[in-house]
Amino acid sequence: xxxxxxxxxxxxxxxxxxxxxxxxxxxxxxxxxxxxxxxxxxxxxxxxxxxxxxxxxxxxxxxxxxxxxxxxxxxxxxxxxxxxxxxxxxxxxxxxxxxxxxxxxxxxxxxxx
Amino acid sequence: xxxxxxxxxxxxxxxxxxxxxxxxxxxxxxxxxxxxxxxxxxxxxxxxxxxxxxxxxxxxxxxxxxxxxxxxxxxxxxxxxxxxxxxxxxxxxxxxxxxxxxxxxxxxxxx
Numbered sequence: 093x094x095x096x097x098x099x100x101x102x103x104x105x106x107x108x109x110x111x112x113x114x115x116x117x118x119x120x121x122x123x124x125x126x127x128x129x130x131x132x133x134x135x136x137x138x139x140x141x142x143x144x145x146x147x148x149x150x151x152x153x154x155x156x157x158x159x160x161x162x163x164x165x166x167x168x169x170x171x172x173x174x175x176x177x178x179x180x181x182x183x184x185x186x187x188x189x190x191x192x193x194x195x196x197x198x199x200x201x202x203x204x205x
Numbered sequence: 206x207x208x209x210x211x212x213x214x215x216x217x218x219x220x221x222x223x224x225x226x227x228x229x230x231x232x233x234x235x236x237x238x239x240x241x242x243x244x245x246x247x248x249x250x251x252x253x254x255x256x257x258x259x260x261x262x263x264x265x266x267x268x269x270x271x272x273x274x275x276x277x278x279x280x281x282x283x284x285x286x287x288x289x290x291x292x293x294x295x296x297x298x299x300x301x302x303x304x305x306x307x308x309x310x311x312x313x314x315x316x
Contacts, residue, residue: 125303134309135304135306137303196248198246
């Protein structure tokens with residue numbers, strides 16, 4: 093596609109429910125990142141995929157968070173048993189290789205009630 | 206722990222003013238510093254700086270890196286209302302592939 097696509101753009105869920113957020117990176121980009129941005133905060137790194145290498149999961153805040161990237165393209169970020177503190181904008185970004193400027197999607201605004 | 210600090214946190218100016226945004230970092234094995242503009246949700250790339258003392262320029266925006274002072278500035282001259290946004294600074298290190306972001310500077314430009 094022309095840019096990084098994320099869906100849904102907005103998600104409202106109840107505390108305790110599981111959610112799945114999707115990211116479709118720019119075609120051909122091997123690096124894919126997930127970041128989280130809470131209100132008034134900077135971007136917090138969550139997880140990074142590069143080609144077929146094992147992902148860097150060092151930023152995942154708890155074991156309720158997981159992500160996968162199928163076929164080196166689309167990625168899904170899953171949050172299990174959501175909590176109110178999970179409310180944030182979840183941003184996905186891709187780049188042609190690592191260590192290059194990132195192209196961001198428009199994010200998913202997650203609200204946990 | 207690696208960190209990036211931006212100042213000021215917030216800035217309100219009138220159209221035509223010139224602004225300077227600051228970014229300082231403490232990062233092991235520094236590789237590059239990047240500036241992004243975030244108007245709604247998706248940050249858009251502005252500059253990538255790797256060499257100290259070399260100014261990058263794009264229209265009314267310019268940025269320079271000072272590796273000795275571990276900092277960078279982003280200048281915007283003759284500001285316009287369309288410059289209103291959050292400006293994010295991020296740093297990349299050699300030993301990792303993830304950008305470390307600052308909390309950003311919120312710039313509001315009023316007519």
